[in-house]
Amino acid sequence: MHLNPEDHRLISGSFTVIKEPPGRDAPAQQDPKVVETVTGMLRDIEQNGMDAVLRYARDLDGFTGDDLEIDLAKAEADFAELPESLRQALDTGAERTRIFAEMQRKHLVDFSAEVIPGVECGQKYVPVGNVGCYLPAGRFPLLASAFMTVGVARAAGVPNIVSCTPPSRGGQAHPAVLYAAKASGAERMYAVGGVQALAAMAFGLLDGVPSDMIVGAGNAYVAEAKRQLYGKVGIDVLAGPSEVAVLADETATAQMVAADLLGQAEHGPSSPASLVTTSERLAKETLDEMDRQLEGLATRDIAGNAWREYGSIYLAEDRETACQIMDILAPEHLEVLADDLDWWLGRLTNYGSLFLGEWSTVAYADKGMSGTNHVLPTARGARYTAGLSVLGFLKQLTFQRATREATRSQADPVVTISDFEQMPGHRDSAQLRLDLIERDN
Numbered sequence: 001m002h003l004n005p006e007d008h009r010l011i012s013g014s015f016t017v018i019k020e021p022p023g024r025d026a027p028a029q030q031d032p033k034v035v036e037t038v039t040g041m042l043r044d045i046e047q048n049g050m051d052a053v054l055r056y057a058r059d060l061d062g063f064t065g066d067d068l069e070i071d072l073a074k075a076e077a078d079f080a081e082l083p084e085s086l087r088q089a090l091d092t093g094a095e096r097t098r099i100f101a102e103m104q105r106k107h108l109v110d111f112s113a114e115v116i117p118g119v120e121c122g123q124k125y126v127p128v129g130n131v132g133c134y135l136p137a138g139r140f141p142l143l144a145s146a147f148m149t150v151g152v153a154r155a156a157g158v159p160n161i162v163s164c165t166p167p168s169r170g171g172q173a174h175p176a177v178l179y180a181a182k183a184s185g186a187e188r189m190y191a192v193g194g195v196q197a198l199a200a201m202a203f204g205l206l207d208g209v210p211s212d213m214i215v216g217a218g219n220a221y222v223a224e225a226k227r228q229l230y231g232k233v234g235i236d237v238l239a240g241p242s243e244v245a246v247l248a249d250e251t252a253t254a255q256m257v258a259a260d261l262l263g264q265a266e267h268g269p270s271s272p273a274s275l276v277t278t279s280e281r282l283a284k285e286t287l288d289e290m291d292r293q294l295e296g297l298a299t300r301d302i303a304g305n306a307w308r309e310y311g312s313i314y315l316a317e318d319r320e321t322a323c324q325i326m327d328i329l330a331p332e333h334l335e336v337l338a339d340d341l342d343w344w345l346g347r348l349t350n351y352g353s354l355f356l357g358e359w360s361t362v363a364y365a366d367k368g369m370s371g372t373n374h375v376l377p378t379a380r381g382a383r384y385t386a387g388l389s390v391l392g393f394l395k396q397l398t399f400q401r402a403t404r405e406a407t408r409s410q411a412d413p414v415v416t417i418s419d420f421e422q423m424p425g426h427r428d429s430a431q432l433r434l435d436l437i438e439r440d441n
């Protein structure tokens, strides 16, 4: 996550680049090789159906069985082997995510009102019918993803939900992922990952019911598959490799900044992390602190590569300039470690989710402990979307009904506009009604 040369003209204040990625690589989700691979896989699966899905499951993920469906009743035995503390933590995350999603749902209200005399318009929220949830589990089993997708879809009232997760453990799905899914209300689950999972849900290859919408984060292949399937099915957001940015002033410590940057950099070797600060001291100390903390981090190979190749630090002359930089970077997660948090909350607009102050951190929300969603836009998508929430599973449907007396107020202007556009079919719909009221007068 860094500024491109053409971004600089959008920033009116002055700033100094302390660190930027050495190369100018495109983010992995736009890698042409990934695009090509995914296109080929989707074509193959569309043509060859379940045979192709099983082939990819075996070749890419070492799947060993013949049936991708997971028997959740059988999985109960494995759940007992999971540590009790883990089961409790997963129950807590599932519950908190559900509570927040239900609160959000309550704040989305149906209404209807008379917009002009005799014309009533309204909106009502209706859940999507068939949703396919993707629960990533390639590099790590991301347990909380089930809360964010299955659990939130349930809170939205989606009637039919299927879930897929890669057979990442010895050719089988990870029991902790299954437990988290079950705690979130999952009923039908399949041990299949990546492109083949998304295609199987979109094409209805698993249970014969094509998903209307596919949701969930994943690696670059997953994000690209969703991008290419969009249109055939709805998607939530292009949630690719995780990112984090920190805005910090003189009050922040390099220790906390570095810990929170590395907390996301460990997701993958191309997971970007960025610091934008008004403090020269903090900028310099963070550079050293990143190296120091990396030495002791078990995931240092991944996180170290991410930081070296995709990390950045900018020193801004003031907080407004720092915000202008952040408006452009539009990070998935944005932490503010600074004074006057309400000012930042009011000023900032481009982020997937915002973490205000030292007592909030991305890791809490990642694991479902605050209740907000962690399926969030990456690669600057936060300029136009806030990511997955209960709203993502709802259609905001509109309707209208009018009285006979309201005919002239709509039909007359429609005749005028249609005549000008030379669309006689539209004109006739309006004119028919005008004639009817004329006849009866």
Ligand SMILES: NC(=O)c1ccc[n+]([C@@H]2O[C@H](COP(=O)([O-])OP(=O)(O)OC[C@H]3O[C@@H](n4cnc5c(N)ncnc54)[C@H](O)[C@@H]3O)[C@@H](O)[C@H]2O)c1
Binding pocket: 037, 060, 061, 135, 136, 137, 138, 139, 140, 142, 145, 166, 167, 192, 193, 194, 195, 196, 217, 218, 219, 220, 221, 222, 238, 239, 240, 241, 242, 243, 267, 268, 271, 332, 374, 375, 376, 377, 378
């Ligand atoms: N942006 C968000 O909201 C968000 C949220 C959670 C996780 N994430 C991201 O999700 C990602 C999870 O990635 P992951 O890899 O651990 O798990 P994953 O489940 O997304 O991907 C695993 C799948 O990738 C496929 N795959 C791997 N190599 C392939 C290849 N060469 N060709 C075709 N398919 C291939 C395999 O089929 C496998 O099933 C991380 O990058 C993490 O940062 C993002």
Ligand SMILES: N[C@H](CO)Cc1c[nH]c[nH+]1
Binding pocket: 142, 143, 144, 145, 241, 242, 243, 264, 332, 366, 367, 374, 375, 376
């Ligand atoms: N940071 C990821 C969202 O981008 C979500 C996650 C779950 N567990 C760990 N991280």
Ligand SMILES: [Zn+2]
Binding pocket: 242, 263, 264, 267, 366
């Ligand atoms: Zn994370």
